[in-house]
Amino acid sequence: MAGTAISMLWLRDLFAVVMLSGIYSLFAAVLYVVMDAVDVAFTEAAVGAGISTVLMLGTLALTKSKERAHKKISYGPLVLVLLTGGVLIYGTLDMPRYGDANAPIHSHVANRYIEKSGSEVGPPNIVTSVLASYRGYDTLGETAVVFTAAIGVLVIIGRRRKNKKDTPQAPKTKEGSTS
């Protein structure tokens, strides 16, 4: 996975970069499965390998697919990145260890989901229960985000309606009269 990421850094052929980002996402999905997050893996597979790749290809089709030559290493960002990474690693030192069943994360909120969702909500898939019921409001927000993105794409690159007689607007702007 790291190899994928790093080679994306070096490759200048954007097509290859897009392909690799698909693979990167595939690996992430496998990792999710390994870490028991099947729903997430499912979504990552659908999104990362599917939709994102298709969209990126669509964009590449409309732009140049080769990146201009650039300086190989920019030191300012590199320092910033190393600093950020260092801070993050410093922060991990006090974290609960991987797989530790006694970590606070497993004992405060989550256990109610595991123990009671079957009776309180119903579906055997706890993720679905939490997603749609306990934290259903987040999901509403998520839906709104998808909605925003779709409308946003329309607004940004959507094409105009053809100027039919029954088109609702009577465009006063000059753009309206050119078609």
Add this chain to the structure above:
Amino acid sequence: MMFATAALGVIVAMALAMFRAFAGPTVFDRILAVNTAGTLTVVLISVFGFLTERPEFLDIALLYALINFTGTVAVTKFVQFQGLGYPVGDHEDGDV
């Protein structure tokens, strides 16, 4: 044990496919490599389901296979036509 061995085999195969994807050099090498990697992922996920004794998650593998197909179609189409949507046609009803 049988499943673990299988999983290991698949991972080795994936590594080989990945090498081709990184190295290229032609576009078709990469496409093929990515496609193979996808297929292997499908297998890996299935194997993994059995490995953890919860084989009901085959759905993911199924989805993967599907997406992989669509993705490959998109990529090949891109390579051939440098675009996705053609023919676009001339519709009265635009997007906005």
Add this chain to the structure above:
Amino acid sequence: MFTPETSMLLALLLPLVGGAFILLLGERNRNLREAATILTSLVLFTVVVGLTTDVMSGATPTLVMFDMVPGFAISFTAEPLGQIFALIASGLWIINSIYSIGYMRGNNEKNQTRFYLFFTIAISSAIGIAYAGNMLTLFVFYEVLTLSTYPLVTHSGKPAALAGGRMYLGILMATSIGLLFMGMMWTLSLTGTLEFTPGGILAGKAEGPLVGVLLFLYMFGIGKAALMPIHRWLPAAMVAPTPVSALLHAVAVVKAGVFSVVKVIVYIFGIDLLNSESSDNWLIYIAGYTIIAASIIALRQDNLKRRLAYSTVSQLSYVILAAAILAPISIVGAAFHIAAHAFGKITLFFAAGSIYTAAHKTEVSQLDGIGRRMPFTMAAFTIGAISMIGLPPTAGFISKWYILSGALETGQMFAIGVIIISTLLNAAYFLPIVYAAFFKPEVSPPKHPHGEAPLAIVIAISLTAIGTMALFFFPDIPLGLAQTLAQTAAGGN
């Protein structure tokens, strides 16, 4: 007629109402517009005069408006010092209005409506400063005054005017926001109040170098008092039309400055506090330095208005010096000098404007023999000059007398020396003008034969000259007020 509180409110609002009328009438009804100006100024003066008796009888009518910031209200109090200032501002406004009409029409200035409008706002804020009941209110109106005079200073819109306006606004804003506001907030943080209290509010709350620092913030924060080195805005603002210069120098702006200085010394610091601290001595030296230095600079100016401007810088520091002497009797002198200088300087400026309007002359060296063509103007000029020098029978004599007495009382030899030297210097830069005007032959032949200035101007200038002398013969009202002030300052209540 009204309760004192209502009168105060009326005094604040009247100019604004007048301003609204001016805006409505506009350029098309210029006669009505000017009538509105004069009428407003007359009514305002009547109202302020009506208040005087109350204040002289020792009453301090107070009007608390609304809380601007919780716990800190916009409030107004009529007290003796403020009353003097209000009387000067409203009284001279009448004359200035008459003069303005003559000047603006005589010189065909543009944007006259704007001019009169901002003039009324400036007067309103001057009244607000005069009656301010606490430091916050004073600060508010101080800033409004700065802003409302900016369009007046830059009235012509020429690059020179803009440059002058920038200097004017820049210095006044920078000092008031950077220093005065800081001093005010610091005071607030030390004492928890900003009310003007007889005897001061800082007593017991601040001591040692802190008093010095605060005094520094206030004295240089009040940029309108034009202590050196922040006096530069005053000559820069000479680009303004003459009525505006009169407003700046005599009616409102610099008077607001020195008024605030006296007010701060008396009501914020308290004379006792300053007397007991040694960290304020620098103020006398700065004021003395300003007096002498400005006089010397004035001596070297050929431009008449610039010479007058530097004279103002010097005269303002008389007030500051008088206040800094910290003797009750010198406080009387300080308060009275605000009035005396106002009348004297407005006369001088009117004369300068009159010369410009009639003869289009601006330089001192061009004035040879002009006294014969413009006898009224130059007679008035002479009276003003005598008042500046401080000779009887003019108002300047009385104030200088009190200041000197205060200095003698406290043994401030430096102050005495400064006053004597500056008197000589004053004489040195004013008397040659008078001499030249009346006794030197005219450069022959004059390119533009001219006579006396327009009637409105002559009336105005005569009135102020008479006023300058009247203050010598009948000093009762301002003197009475000033003495009440001195008692409050010294007695603590």
Add this chain to the structure above:
Amino acid sequence: MTAEPNIFLILLVIIPLMAAPICVLTRNANVAWSISMAVAWAVLGIAIKLVMELSAHDKVLYYRIGGWDAPWGIEYALDKVGGLVILVVASIGALTLTYAKRSVEKEITSERIYLFYAMLMLCISGLLGIAITGDAFNLFVFMEISSLSSYVLISLGKDKRALTSAFNYLIMGTIGATFYIIGVGMMYMMTGTLNIADLSSILPAVADTRTILVALAFLTVGISLKLALFPLHMWLPGAYAFAPSVVTIFLAATATKVSLYVLIRIFFTMFGRIDVFETFPLQPVLFGMALAAMFIASLAAIWQQNIKRMLAYSSIAQVGYMVLGIAIATEAGLTGGIIHIFNHALIKGSMFMAVGAMAFGLGVTTINDMAGIGRRMPLVMAAFVVGGLGLIGIPLTVGFVSKWALVSAALDAEMWPLAALILLSSLLAVIYVWRVVEVAYMRPSPENAKQPVQVPFSMLAPMWVLALASVWFGANATFTMDLAHSAAGHLMEGF
């Protein structure tokens, strides 16, 4: 602490959220505008009602979504700071929509207008959601709703630079949001909860771990990116300068304010039980950033020719003041920061509305275009000047109240150099405001000057409402100061 759930909390967010798809379904600009307009004013009504309830009863308003108790479900919680913020967002939203109709017709192609209103509704909903949510992750979701819609709205600007500005904003904003979720993840890891109230009660137990320190750092940096706190402000000038006028007005008056509110929430609610400024070396960093913003951005504003960009730099500087108030970390300082949120919204709202009206009337974009505009568009320019005086902090404008609060807080905390610096930097505002005033009033109109298009009442009215409000709340700040003060009191107690 458990109180009767308040249904208006959810309505506040859900009404504009639902209005967006309805706008899309109408496919008609006028209908979409009417719907948005009605919704915006209804939201304002609800916000006013909530604020009144908050000031009447001294308590926090709650709502449990889905009927699940916090921390299992998502909870809405509104205290006085939040109340002030939703009041700002709702009133600016309502006024902006009133203003929008004609301005949008002129600046945006007709067939996109109904989508524009849908986006604006989403943006309002997102910002309100951020302000009243009691859940750290839900906050992220609503932050993204508002951010995504802002990117779209900004990209609608006519100038092509709007596109790159939107893209830059998108990249920076996404990095900020990702930093935020890294921080939330670390906190979740150490506490096991996402509910803000719950977090604040559990955090003290783990406060001295390195993970929490790093979490705080990431939350701060992430939000500072959204907040455009110097030196993370790069996206803002372009975004404000090239967005459509209406968008600039709305975002300038609300978006950074809401982010600032999040910062306040993090410092004083999430970490409220820990004295965050004692425990972590936060104060010097924030002081440095805030002061740098105040000076460098103000200086940058002085050099701008593009009038909107000048105001944008000024916004960055003003954010510096707010952060400074927070970083003083006393009740008085916090009051200053909070009240400046409100005051600056009024000031910048009216100024950007005035600039929008100038663009509408004369196509003004740079300061040079404004020569003589004081006479050609007197009402518009006067509103601009009122706002400008507020920026400087002239008495009788809201700016003065803010400055009063901040300076007295700094002095009370015995940080007099800080007070001096605040005043010094506000002098820079004199320069950049006066530069415009001078051109507008003193420079004559060019020879071939066009006669301005009549600015409609629907644009003048909101502009003057804001300008007059900035005078009203400047002359009589009792209401806002009391609200800010008691809000600050609540926060200091660590609600």
Add this chain to the structure above:
Amino acid sequence: MMHQKSVLRVVSKLLIPPILLFALYVQFHGDFGPGGGFQAGVIFATAFILYGLIFGVATARRVIPAAATRTMLSLGLLLYGGTGIWSLLLGGEFLDYNLLASTPSAGQHLGILLVEFGVGMTVAGAMTTIFYTFAAQTLGGDDTPKEEV
């Protein structure tokens, strides 16, 4: 065009109905296994994307026009919010499914079904819309408004 690529065409035609079926399966099986509205929406959209890729966007648009996808997108969000508002109207709290049916458990079931369906609709609509919009871009033909400087 792909008129001669008959293998692809036939395979796709064969594949699309199962894909749609699979989408429905994921949609409604989300309670029991992985999956749910979002994933179903994506799969649903994938079917159209595949169709669009192989037969051209113009053809795909004839099958499901752009206006329809946009309507779907909006209705999905409205359905989700509407479920919440319905529960509000029934006197509960927003998104409190317990009241939607006679028993809380049936109510939860119905509620989850409705909102998942809402998500599915929105996502399917959104993904299709996005794909259409991207695919409809042409290299040269610029029909979005000209930028002015």
Add this chain to the structure above:
Amino acid sequence: MFEIHAGLFNYWAAIALMMVGFYIVIAQGNLIKKIVGLNIFQVAVFVFYISMGKIDGGTAPILGEGIKVYSNPLPHVLILTAIVVGVATTALALALVVRINRSYGTIEEREIIEINHAADHDEDTRL
């Protein structure tokens, strides 16, 4: 060293990936590559989240007969939402790239900045 920190390698791996992504975003000039970098960054954060929900011996949080230990479902839910937000952002960003390419004729940051500077300069010097 290895003993003490053995349970942290998963986080470190995620952090390494994050940093690669972060570096691509801030250092690379190509707009599409920036978006890819953003994706890498975000996915790494997702991995970080998911890895904190894992319990040794646990299994996917889908209720079943005879299973005692489930991994924590909450991170999964959060990341589901975050993934969706991520793809929404990507779509929007790509749309912007398409428009930028059309308006500027390039998607290289450096060239865009040059064009923008020229435009700024024109505006500044216009009278």
